[in-house]
Amino acid sequence: xxxxxxxxxxxxxxxxxxxxxxxxxxxxxxxxxxxxxxxxxxxxxxxxxxxxxxxxxxxxxxxxxxxxxxxxxxxxxxxxxxxxxxxxxxxxxxxxxxxxxxxxxxxxxxxxxxxxxxxxxxxxxxxxxxxxxxxxxxxxxxxxxxxxxxxxxxxxxxxxxxxxxxxxxxxxxxxxxxxxxxxxxxxxxxxxxxxxxxxxxxxxxxxxxxxxxxxxxxxxxxxxxxxxxxxxxxxxxxxxxxxxxxxxxxxxxxxxxxxxxxxxxxxxxxxxxxxxxxxxxxxxxxxxxxxxxxxxxxxxxxxxxxxxxxxxxxxxxxxxxxxxxxxxxxxxxxxxxxxxxxxxxxxxxxxxxxxxxxxxxxxxxxxxxxxxxxxxxxxxxxxxxxxxxxxxxxxxxxxxxxxxxxxxxxxxxxxxxxxxxxxxxxxxxxxxxxxxxxxxxxxxxxxxxxxxxxxxxxxxxxxxxxxxxxxxxxxxxxxxxxxxxxxxxxxxxxxxxxxxxxxxxxxxxxxxxxxxxxxxxxxxxxxxxxxxxxxxxxxxxxxxxxxxxxxxxxxxxxxxxxxxxxxxxxxxxxxxxxxxxxxxxxxxxxxxxxxxxxxxxxxxxxxxxxxxxxxxxxxxxxxxxxxxxxxxxxxxxxxxxxxxxxxxxxxxxxxxxxxxxxxxxxxxxxxxxxxxxxxxxxxxxxx
Numbered sequence: 001x002x003x004x005x006x007x008x009x010x011x012x013x014x015x016x017x018x019x020x021x022x023x024x025x026x027x028x029x030x031x032x033x034x035x036x037x038x039x040x041x042x043x044x045x046x047x048x049x050x051x052x053x054x055x056x057x058x059x060x061x062x063x064x065x066x067x068x069x070x071x072x073x074x075x076x077x078x079x080x081x082x083x084x085x086x087x088x089x090x091x092x093x094x095x096x097x098x099x100x101x102x103x104x105x106x107x108x109x110x111x112x113x114x115x116x117x118x119x120x121x122x123x124x125x126x127x128x129x130x131x132x133x134x135x136x137x138x139x140x141x142x143x144x145x146x147x148x149x150x151x152x153x154x155x156x157x158x159x160x161x162x163x164x165x166x167x168x169x170x171x172x173x174x175x176x177x178x179x180x181x182x183x184x185x186x187x188x189x190x191x192x193x194x195x196x197x198x199x200x201x202x203x204x205x206x207x208x209x210x211x212x213x214x215x216x217x218x219x220x221x222x223x224x225x226x227x228x229x230x231x232x233x234x235x236x237x238x239x240x241x242x243x244x245x246x247x248x249x250x251x252x253x254x255x256x257x258x259x260x261x262x263x264x265x266x267x268x269x270x271x272x273x274x275x276x277x278x279x280x281x282x283x284x285x286x287x288x289x290x291x292x293x294x295x296x297x298x299x300x301x302x303x304x305x306x307x308x309x310x311x312x313x314x315x316x317x318x319x320x321x322x323x324x325x326x327x328x329x330x331x332x333x334x335x336x337x338x339x340x341x342x343x344x345x346x347x348x349x350x351x352x353x354x355x356x357x358x359x360x361x362x363x364x365x366x367x368x369x370x371x372x373x374x375x376x377x378x379x380x381x382x383x384x385x386x387x388x389x390x391x392x393x394x395x396x397x398x399x400x401x402x403x404x405x406x407x408x409x410x411x412x413x414x415x416x417x418x419x420x421x422x423x424x425x426x427x428x429x430x431x432x433x434x435x436x437x438x439x440x441x442x443x444x445x446x447x448x449x450x451x452x453x454x455x456x457x458x459x460x461x462x463x464x465x466x467x468x469x470x471x472x473x474x475x476x477x478x479x480x481x482x483x484x485x486x487x488x489x490x491x492x493x494x495x496x497x498x499x500x501x502x503x504x505x506x507x508x509x510x511x512x513x514x515x516x517x518x519x520x521x522x523x524x525x526x527x528x529x530x531x532x533x534x535x536x537x538x539x540x541x542x543x544x545x546x547x548x549x550x551x552x553x554x555x556x557x558x559x560x561x562x563x564x565x566x567x568x569x570x571x572x573x574x575x576x577x578x579x580x581x582x583x584x585x586x587x588x589x590x591x592x593x594x595x596x597x598x599x600x601x602x603x604x605x606x607x608x609x610x611x612x613x614x615x616x617x618x619x620x621x622x623x624x625x626x627x628x629x630x631x632x633x634x635x636x637x638x639x640x641x642x643x644x645x646x647x648x649x650x651x652x653x654x655x656x657x658x659x660x661x662x663x664x665x666x667x668x669x670x671x672x673x674x675x676x677x678x679x680x681x682x683x684x685x686x687x
Contacts, residue, residue: 098128
């Protein structure tokens with residue numbers, strides 16, 4: 001995989017010269033065929049025999065080739081691997097190890113000049129990309145002498161004039177920790193390894209200034225190399241001894257293994273300085289294999305974080321301390337004590353006595369380290385569906401894992417309930433025991449942790465229809481109805497008034513009709529269900545009457561008057577008027593003016609379509625509609641939960657409004673693109 005490093009190399013340079021002190025891994029895989037490997041480091045080193053000639057192994061047959069000890073060597077061939085097959089030169093073996101590069105060649109490459117230090121260093125050779133951050137580190141002894149001389153000069157207040165050539169500057173040494181990567185590694189992965197090399201260089205600089213740690217380690221490594229060289233032992237023996245004697249080599253070895261296994265580092269330098277690092281592309285694969293999550297994708301998701309979002313831990317709480325520095329451990333404990341996937345981030349911040357900004361930072365850190373994920377707080381109205389890339393084959397390891405977590409339950413049986421978008425409320429009944437409802441919630445959380453389910457949110461799009469088409473459709477319907485029954489207009493108008501009385505206007509009686517008629521009750525019930533699907537009573541002080549047959553070109557209309565009941569005091573007066581502009585009858589001129597003013601928000605071509613809706617005659621409904629429209633919530637960019645939070649609305653209120661204006665509002669369900677972007681990325685070749 002292009003995420004894993006090929007090798008880690010430590011290069012050191014001071015006034016005595018440059019040297020490659022340590023690299024890992026350094027042992028070649030002996031089980032591989034020699035035809036698939038390039039020259040090892042030992043085979044590339046010449047040996048002097050008794051005759052004074054250089055003896056070097058050459059070719060796949062291992063034959064020795066003699067040449068004079070003073071013969072010139074072509075330096076251009078050092079970076080290339082000798083062609084052992086028709087495929088050409090290679091730099092990476094089948095075991096994924098670095099081959100074809102000798103230490104004598106790598107050391108001068110990475111021991112750069114001071115002008116190239118403290119900045120990004122990147123070099124591509126064949127199919128290997130080397131990434132590092134060369135760091136200049138002042139020696140601790142020179143720093144102490146400089147500080148001592150400055151202190152004495154300040155006490156004596158004597159400034160001696162010393163020639164510039166005699167002034168001794170603090171001696172500096174260069175340390176360069178290089179990571180060898182695959183050449184096809186993405187920019188995000190290369191950037192992460194560069195950041196790690198920069199942090200390691202900074203950590204060594206701090207420890208050198210504190211106790212001279214880098215000087216001690218480099219001296220010990222140099223002595224080990226000289227010892228092995230004097231005994232004419234293989235170079236791998238020197239690296240073995242360095243791994244046993246030097247703590248710096250042990251730290252680099254541990255870092256390499258952690259990057260290849262989990263991508264999470266929690267290394268301690270010199271038993272004093274803790275280095276925490278995360279490789280997101282590797283860490284997030286622990287919870288979803290085959291995914292390719294870049295840091296840029298995570299940052300984009302975290303920028304969309306809102307107070308109404310929630311957090312779902314992917315690991316146990318005891319594993320969270322590995323990714324949090326000691327300075328932030330106290331705040332993390334406060335957050336974990338009140339953590340629950342049923343609460344929003346704002347609620348948890350209030351209960352933990354933390355600011356919402358601190359909670360954002362903690363949650364963002366946990367998400368980056370693949371310790372948590374962003375969800376909407378678990379509730380009965382959440383709609384879930386099976387994720388399209390969920391590993392639900394019969395041999396999936398999640399099947400046994402689910403059975404171990406919930407004994408007696410089958411993963412396929414439970415998740416089959418979410419084959420179609422389903423809310424948790426539809427899977428529970430009031431007669432169920434609370435314990436079973438709690439088990440269902442735990443199973444949903446478990447499936448969310450393993451990315452088997454995804455949540456669907458409802459989005460709204462403002463899309464008014466063509467008024468001319470609506471008029472022609474209504475004219476055709478009217479002609480057909482007149483052929484069947486000439487008195488259909490009076491019947492439809494009466495049903496509309498009856499529907500208004502069923503919605504709470506009990507003080508309105510339809511003139512000339514009996515409210516107990518069976519036909520009117522059935523028709524009125526159907527009409528009320530089509531306009532008000534939710535069992536929430538609609539209270540309004542205005543009459544809902546509609547002149548459905550006053551089309552743009554029509555000159556006749558039914559005049560239906562509703563008389564107030566004598567048993568109740570009327571709070572308003574109604575006057576029957578002839579509607580000539582396709583508008584609903586309203587109670588007062590003031591309301592009419594307010595409605596006209598609200599309609600100015602919409603385009604002129606969209607106003608007739610909105611005016612035809614009966615709910616537009618209700619000033620409260622129209623005001624809320626205009627408010628949400630002006631805020632930009634009807635552009636398919638905000639789901640219902642976000643609208644509810646920012647506008648302080650109940651779900652029932654918002655659903656009623658959407659139903660009343662359903663002729664111009666289109667709703668659909670889809671996943672939140674900001675959160676889904678983290679889990680929809682796949683590695684090349686994955687399906």
